[in-house]
Amino acid sequence: MNEKVPWKAQWIWSGGEVSPRNEWRCFRKQFHYSCAHYEEQVNIKITADSRYVLYVNGTLVGRGPVRSWPFELAFDEYEIGHFLNAGADNTIAVIVMHYGVPTFQYLRGRGGLLAQIDNNDRKVILATDSTWTTAIHSGYDSRSSRMSCQLPFTEIIDSRDWDESWTETGFADDDWEPSDVIGPVGMEPWTSLIERDIPPLTEEPVYPVRIESLSRVKPRSWGVVLDLRNHFVPSSEQHANNVRFYGYVTTVIRTNKPVRAIIGIVDGGRLSWNCSINGVWLDENDYYGEKPERYLDVQLVQGDNFFMMDIQGSSHGHGFHFAIDCDEPIEIVSPLESRLDPAGTRSPFATLGPFDYVEIIDHQPERPINPSHPDFMQARKIAGASELEHFKGWLRPVDNRYVSRDDVFSKCIWKKQSVQMPIPYSLQNAVIANRAAAVVPVYPEEHTELIIDFGKEFSGYIEFEADASGGTVIDFYGFEFMRDGYRQEMYELDNTMRYVCKEGHQTYSSLVRRGFRYLMVTVRNATKPLKLYRVSLFQSNYAVAEIGRFQCSDPLLGDIWEISKHTTRLCMEDTFVDCPAFEQTFWVGDARNEALVNYYVFGDDAIVKRCLRLVPGSNFQSPLYGDQVPSGWSSVIPNWTFFWAIACLELYRYSGDRKFAEQIWPHIRYTLDHFLEKLDDNGLLNMKGWNLLDWAPIDQPNDGVVSHQNMFFVQALRSAALLADGVDEECAERYRSRADDMKTAINAFLWSKERQAFVDCIHSDGRISETFSMQTQVVAYLCGIADDTRLRRLETYIVTPPHEFVQIGSPFMSFFYYEALAKLGRFDVMLDDMRIQYGKMIEHDATTCWEMYPNSTENRANPNLLTRSHCHAWSAGPGYFLGAFVLGVRGLDPGWSKVLVEPQIADLSWARGTVPLPGQGRIDISWRADRSTRKLHIRIEAPSALELSIVSPEGYEAVIERIGLG
Structure with a gap:
């Protein structure tokens, strides 16, 4: 089959700079296609450095490659036979966006394109070589600004400077130059090519819901x-x-x-x-x-x-x-x-x-x-x-x-004059999926600003259709929050795009991913009113079905579950990402919690495996593994590596994929052994690093013994030992022994007898911290560090946090807090905390979960902000906890052939929903509590082969209706 056809293509580029900054380079090849037989299947394999967009006969076919290490560069494969004209000329066209700078999802390589077309007869029809022509896309401004340190460049295009028919057959490319062959498959830095291991991302048309405002403006x-x-x-x-x-x-x-x-x-x-x-x-x-x-x-x-x-x-x-x-x-x-x-x-x-x-x-x-x-x-x-x-x-x-x-950013936010105007209803045509045009007015010596509300946060590619005078400038600026006349600007993210119009009717689809809810559209230098037929977005995310469901007698909890689901979906690209706007970065520690939410709302494990496999590639930066990968930033947060090891076990328990466990195990052992080398004479992890857990003002210095870090190391060692059972018994026993030794050391050196709590840290100079935090006590309880009277003391703290302790500072930390409450069985406290903390987001019209709790003193640069990012999947924990504990569905064995149903009713009277089953459909569950008769009526619809263990809450008798499928 096609994947076995050897590469005959060669890497091509131009004779200019090896790694030019912000270069948009086009390649094309026209060829005659003679179909060998009716059932011929034609595939193209393609990859590029840094990113490409592929067109066949003028039709956009795909984007890529997915983020990967340059020494394991991913390639994509598309079936393109239905795009080809048999017995006629055809054109393959590719635009390659070479960054020329590293980002938080890309290591700088060099410019290059590799593509090959073959069929199911193992015949290579076409391959990149010196006969392909190339030219720099002169419409794109190579001097556009960086979006952020995490991302590449903003998009500025002058449509007057380029013929967009370049992707089509018949385009005259006589003035283009021949491509230069720069090397064969296997050349540096792309020494190994690996096939993409996830499906193409979605591209779903999304229309806004309304024009929010119309203004006459004068910018700086x-x-x-x-x-x-x-x-x-x-x-x-x-x-x-x-x-x-x-x-x-x-x-x-x-x-x-x-x-x-x-x-x-x-x-x-x-x-x-x-x-x-x-x-x-x-x-x-x-x-x-x-x-x-x-x-x-x-x-x-x-x-x-x-x-x-x-x-x-x-x-x-x-x-x-x-x-x-x-x-x-x-x-x-x-x-x-x-x-x-x-x-x-x-x-x-x-x-x-x-x-x-x-x-x-x-x-x-x-x-x-x-x-x-x-x-x-x-x-x-x-x-x-x-x-x-x-x-x-x-x-x-x-x-x-x-x-x-x-x-463009300062031009959008710094205005020396802004006069808001009434919005004529006809202007709403810009957001309605019809063929009527919205006529955007022109004001003499002023610019026209529209703010468009998409109703929810989304992430993808802006597209618009307009009729304009030549030279009209349309600036786009996406942002996440506005309310009551206040707009939160996207500082440290240049979330803008500029399009300079040619004369007449035109359509443009952006090639740069952006996340936002609101889109400011400013029309400048127009000599006649702009006809705006539509502004829309191709929502793009990892391809999942929304299998999970949740409703209950408290509609607020239902709303919280919905925003958790939508947040997680927006933060699933080719990996989990922290947020769709500011960074779009795969943070390794965040992904552990995001994976658990994903299991309950989407039920996909392929993206989790992909994320977990990417992490060991950072070992050339540090044997402790990177906290965000693949990235040009060499950075370690030890807890993030520990969460990765824990997530590997959780993936095995969910999927039952023993082969994956065996493949990932040597990498887990490699990094944990390097961490063990950093234990001091007291048996505690004592190291320099970004020793982070929460943004709150806990004492977590970047050098020394940090308590929560030592505790999660214990948990990582225990998780690794469980994964190693049957694979590496000797190491499993060694890790259990080292975990027990560390637990003893933590209790010996990090417990304060005076305060009856664990201290936050021991500084590098030997000074014992005077800070006591809920974070440290929660982690100690969750990781099983304390016994007997100390354990009972921690249980008291978790249910009733002492006001003098540093309190939970972010929804990310709340995930571990909720895990501790679940372990303790205090679901009433968990639901009340969700209502308070996430309820504030809902009050502020949130459609996704915020990075921080509203007005937290630890809101990064500005404590007056409600939050930094308004869409952050590390905050989507309710999507997991409401399914796992209120619905009560949890797997009892790897692969979930046995499932526990143990609803936790707390103060609720009913709940219903769906939990995906790994590889075997789903389980639909509804329950209603009759407090007068102390009966819990449970209805379950699930595959007949699924072995269920049903446990009712203490004091309730279960009345069960089970519907078997298959």
Whole structure:
């Protein structure tokens, strides 16, 4: 069959840069197809670096590849016979988006495309070679800004600069160049190719529900986004690690007359900064605006104004958004203007520095940075561009590659005037699936802004259809939350897209994935009203059916289950991801909890296996394994690796796949043995790392003995031992023994007799923490660390948390809290906590679960925010707990041939729902509690072969109706 046909294709690219920054390169091959016989099946195998979109005769067939390690690069296979015209010419067209920078889901490789078409007679019909033609897609702006440090670049396209018929047969590509063959299959860095192990993601058309607002707006006058990290530290283009640096950014603001201007940094990308104008440094009192937006009102003199910014901090790669608003014309010119090269590759900016920098890897020693370099301090006295010459050793012009042509994000959120208008009903045609057009009005010397509500958060690819005057600019900006006149901006995520219209009717489908609920659409520079036929989204996620169901006598709990389900679905792409907007990153620890929710709402295990298999590929970065993979950021959160080991056991228990358990076992043993090497003389895990569990202010230093980390290590060792039974009995017994030894050490060194609780940590200097947290007590109970009186003390804390303890700080930590409550049998406390914490989200019109609890003091950069991310699958725990415990369905053996049904009624009178069964359908269950007769009426519909163990709550008699299937 096709998978056995050997590769004859060769890797191709162009003769230009090996790994160009943000290059959109097109390839095409026209060929004559003669069908050998009626039943011929034609498949294409394809992969690329970094991502591709495949077209056959003008029809979009697929996107890929799925995220993978470059040394195990995934390829896709599509059946394309039904797209081909037999006995005629056909065209394969591919656009490859090469990032040229690493992200949190991609390691930088080099540009390349590999494709091969063959049939079921094992004949290779077509393969990539030097006869394929190629050209850079000139419509896409290679100087667009980074979306975030986790993601590649925003999408800016000028439709006037490109013929979109390039994907079709008959397109004249005479001016395209032949592709260069760069090597055979097996070349570096793609030394091994593996077939995609999950189905293609969905692409479901989703329409908005309404136009939320219509406004006349005037944006700020000028703005750019700077990539300061890659400019200051060029080696940082090879990795996504944090880089700490400091230096100066300089430019000249030129005016024809004295004028006031506002300088704004709408998002500094976590870098701190301060400004000077003509040698006068401003202090904190001169700035205004809510952080991270900061503004400065300055007086500019006629002629040249020398502007300098002191830049300091750590950066993974977020953009630095710098903008100016002025009522008079201004020109931004290089302070090195006389030496500006004729080719125009230098921007209006120059820098001094970095005066010192250091790359930060979480689990490795860090060199301290020198913040007082004498040249840095001396440069603060510079008052004009001519004085830069004294610092030639530090002086560098900024390459245009690191400076965007405009800043769509700041243009969307910084408006010096905004007047909201009544919304004519005809404008709603833009969101209605009909053929009528919404006529978007044009206001003289102003821009027109629509905010469109999709009703729920979604994730995928924007598509729109419009009729416009040539040169009309349509800016799109997706965000997650607005209410009562307040809009939460997507700081640290440039969630924008720009489309410059050609004349007439046009349709565009975005090639960049975005997550949002609300979409701001701003029409600029239109010479006639824009006819907007539709704005929609191709919702794209992992292909699952929504098998799970849950309802109960408390409709609030039903709503909470629904948002948990929708959140999990949006956070299932080619792996589990933390969120569909900000990061789209596979965080290993998050995925353990997300997998459990997935089992109960979708019942899929293939995505879980894929995620678990990806993790050991990070061993070249650390034998402790990475906390997010595959990623250019080399980072370790020990708990995340422990959760991975625990998740491997849980996957086996769910699926019954012993082969998977045997394959993953050596990797589990490899990393846990390396962790065991980090035990100190007291038998405790004592290490430097990102020792995280919760965002709350618990004492979890990045060096030392962290209690919750030691406890989860015990749990990981026990889980690994269970998985090793029958595979590696000697190691299983060793892990059980080491877990028991660690439990003894935890009780000996981390229990406070005075406070009768476990301390949070022992610092690297030997100092015992004075912090006591619910997090540590919950983990101690959950991991079986305490016995006897200590155990009973923990049980008391879990039911009634002492107010002086640090409280649970995130829904992620609540997952473990709910596990502890379930183990204790206190389902009443669990449901009450869900109603309070998740009920606040529902009150705020949430359609997905938030990353943080509303207004938590640990809401990252801004405690006044309701939350950072409004869609975060680490928070979707109710989707698991309501099915596993209120419906009461849990597997009793690997593969769930035996199932326990043990409903926990708490204060509910009835519940009904569905739980997927691994590989064997589903179980439908409903129950109703009659408190007067103390009877629990249970109806179960399930496969007849399923062995059920039905347990009623204490004090209730079960009245059972079972319907067998098959």
